Amino acid sequence: MTILAIDTSNNPLGVALLQEDQVIGEYITNLKKNHSIRIMPAIQTLMEDCEKQPTDLTKIVVAKGPGSYTGVRIGVTIAKTLAWSLNIPLVGISSLEVLAAAPARRFEGYVSPIFDARRGQVYTGLYRFENGRLTTVEPDQLAMAVDWAPKLAQLGQAVLFVGNDVPLHRKVFEERLGSKAIFANPTEQNPRPAELAWLGKDKPGEDVHTFVPNYIRLAEAEAKWLEKQGKTLNG
Template identity: 65%
Template sequence: MKILAIDTSNDCLGIALLSEEKVIGEYITNVKKNHSVRVMPAIEQLLLDCGTETTELSKIVVAQGPGSYTGVRIGVTIAKTMAWSLGIPLVGVSSLAVLAAVPRYFSGYLCPLFDARRGLIYTGLYKYDDGVLINVLSDRNILASEWANTLNSYGEPILFIGNDIPIHKKTFQPILEEKALFAQIPEHNPRPSELGMLGINLPAADVHSFTPNYLRLVEAEAKWLEKQEKAND
C-alpha cells in the first residue's frame, strides 16, 4: 500500500508518500506562496524522486481543515480529483490533528492552533493515550481568551503547537501560568507524514460529497447571509 498525503490548509505546503512500514518521501515548505501553482509540481516531483507512478497509489489522505479558506479548498479539490480519477479511496483528517500529532513524546495535553484573526483561533485539545492520538475537546473557532479560560480547568500541563503561537502567547500565559508550555520551533510545522499515518486506517469518504471543514463561514458568506436575513425581516 502506498499513500499520498496532501496538506495545503495553511502557509505550510506538505506532501508525503508513505506505506505501512515507512515514510518513503516527504516535502514541506513554510512560505507564503500560492499553493494552487505549487502543489501539483510538488506531488509530481516527490513521486518522481521516489520512483512511484500514480497508478501505484492506494489511498489519498488530505488535510480537511480548518485553516486558510483558499488553502483548504485547494488541497481538498486536488485530493478529490486524484482519488476519483485513480479510483482509489479518499480520507480526510483534521488539520489540527496533524499538528497535534507531531510532539508524540509529550504526556500532557496537546493544543494545536491556527490564527483566525480578530483574536480568534482554530483549535482543539488532544492527548496521546497508549500511542493513539485522542481528541479531548472538539475542533472549534473560538476567541483565544475564552479558550484559555476553558483550558484552565484542566490540571495537566498543556503544550501549544503551531506557527501562530507568537500571536497569542500573551493571552495564554497570564491565565494558564506554568501549565502553558510551548513547542520548539521545528515542531510547529504540520508533518504530512503524520497526516498520512493518521489517515492510513480510516474508512474512505464518499468522494462526491466530501467537503472541506472550514469551522466557520468565510467573511463574504457571512455578510451575504446577514443581508439575506435583514431582507427577510
Template identity: 70%
Template sequence: MKVLAIDTSNYSLGVAVINEEQVIGEYITNLKKNHSVRVMPAIEKLLQDCEMKPVDIEKIVVAKGPGSYTGVRIGVTIAKTLAWTLKIPLVGISSLQVLAAGVGRYFGGGVSPLFDARRGQIYTGLYQFQNGGLQTLAQDQIILTTDWVKQLQSFEGKVLFVGGDLPIHRGAIKESLGDRAVFAEITEHNPRPAELALLGHDLPGEDVHTFVPNYIRLAEAEAKWLEAQRELK
C-alpha cells in the same frame, strides 16, 4: 499500502508518501506563496524522486481544515480529483489533529494546536495521546484566545501549544496558564504530511463526491452575502 498525503490548509505546504513500514518521501515548505500553482509540481517531484507513478498510490489522505479557506479548498479539490481519477480511497483528517500528532506522542499532557483566525480568535482543539492513540478531548472550534485559555484552566496537567501562529497568542496564553503552558519549538510548528498520512492510513475511504472541507466558519464573502440576504427580508 502506499498512501499520498496532501496538506495545503495553511502557509505550510506538505506532501508525503508512506507505506506500512516507512516514510518513503516527504516535502514541506512554509512560504507565503500560491499553493494552487505549487502543489501539483510538488506531488510530481515527490513521486519522481520516490521512483513512483500515480498509479502506484493506493490511498489519498488530505488535511480537510480548518485553516485558510483558499488553502483548504485547494488541497481538498486536488485530493478529490486524484482519488476519483485513480479510483482509490480518499480520507480527510483535521488539520489541527495533524499538528497535535506531530508533537504529542511523547508528551503526557494535553496538546492544543492552533491557527490564527483573526480578531483575537484561533482555530484550536484539545488532544492527548491515550491508550496508544491520539484522542480528541475538545472538538476543533473557532474561539477567542482569552476564552480558550479560561476553559483550559480546568484541565488537569500541562498543555502543549503548537502552531506557526503561536507567537501572536503566546502572551495571552502565558498570562492565563503560567507554567502550565508549554510551547513547542519552531522546528515543530509545521504540520508533517507524513503524520497526516499515518493518521489516515488505516481509516476507511469516504465518498469522493460528497466529501467537503471543514472550514468551521463560513468564508468572509459567504458570511457577508448571508447577512445581506437577511437584511433584505
C-alpha cells in the same frame, strides 16, 4: 499499500508518501506562496524521487481544514481529483489533528494546536496521546483566545501549544495558564504530512463526490445567516 498525503491548509505546504509502515518520502515548506502553483510540482517531484507512478497509489489522505479558506480548498480539490481519476479511496483528516500529532507523542499532557483566525480568534481543539493513539478531548472549533485560555486553565494540567501562529497569542495563554502553558519547539511548529498519511492509514474511504472541507468559520457564518432569516420570517 502506498498512500499520498496532501496538506495545503495553511502556509506550510506538505506532501508525503507512506508505503506500508514506512515513510518513503516527505516534502515540507513554510512559505507565503501560492499553493495552487506549487502543489502539483511538489507531488510530481516526490513521486519521481520515490520512483512511484500514480497507478501505484492506493489511497489519498488530505488535510481537510480548518485553516486558510483558499489553502484548504486547493488541497481538497486536488485530493478529490486524484482519488476520483485513480479510483482509489479518499480520506480527510483535521488539519489541527495533524499539527497536534507529532508533539503529542512525546508530551504527557494536553496538546492545543493553534491556527490564527484574526481579530483575537483561533482555530483550535484539544488532543492527547493515550493508549498508543491520538485522541480528541475537545473538537475543532473557532474561539477567542481570551476565552479558550481560561477553559484550558480549568484543566489544572500542562497544555502544550503548537503551531506557527502561537506567538501571536502566547501572552494570553501565559497570563491565564502560567507555568502550565508549554510551548512547542520551532522544529515542531509545522504539521508533518507523514503524520497526516499515518492518521489516515487505516481509516475507511469517504465518498469523493460528497466530500467537503471543514472550514468551521463558513459553517458559523451560515448558521448566523439562517438565524437572521428565521428572525426576519418570524417578525
